[in-house]
Amino acid sequence: MIDNKKYHQVLIIGDEVEERDYKKLEKMFGSSHEIGDWEIEKLLSNNPEIIIIGTGQTGAMTLDKETIKKFSARGGSAQGGKDIEIIVDITPQIIEIFNEKIKQGVKTNALIHTTC
Numbered sequence: 001m002i003d004n005k006k007y008h009q010v011l012i013i014g015d016e017v018e019e020r021d022y023k024k025l026e027k028m029f030g031s032s033h034e035i036g037d038w039e040i041e042k043l044l045s046n047n048p049e050i051i052i053i054g055t056g057q058t059g060a061m062t063l064d065k066e067t068i069k070k071f072s073a074r075g076g077s078a079q080g081g082k083d084i085e086i087i088v089d090i091t092p093q094i095i096e097i098f099n100e101k102i103k104q105g106v107k108t109n110a111l112i113h114t115t116c
Helices: 022-029 037-044 065-075 091-103
Strands: 009-013 016-019 050-055 085-089 108-113
Touching: 009 037, 037 065, 037 108, 050 091, 085 091, 091 108
Parallel strands: 050 085, 050 108
Antiparallel strands: 009 016, 009 108
16 A cells, blocks of 8 residues: 555656556566566656666566666666666565665655565
């Protein structure tokens, strides 16, 4: 729950929280265990210092090298921007890390896969 509203899988971009588009992910990948390019764009928006990705309760969602390259290519210092730290872990750990980063005032975006 976030602000007393139940979500299943979310993107948190700054102060905005939105449900991931499960139908679109299902149509493209056959599951929500992948990250869509539009989600990468959202995660990179508003110049975050850190992007946090929760891979589910048991880590069913994985990030392949191509997805990591997309984050690096768009947010890295080679493109004139600053490097963005990316933390990937199972969701229970990520929630703790996310809350701590927010308390510290770190500009944080997140994708949290809450199931699996």
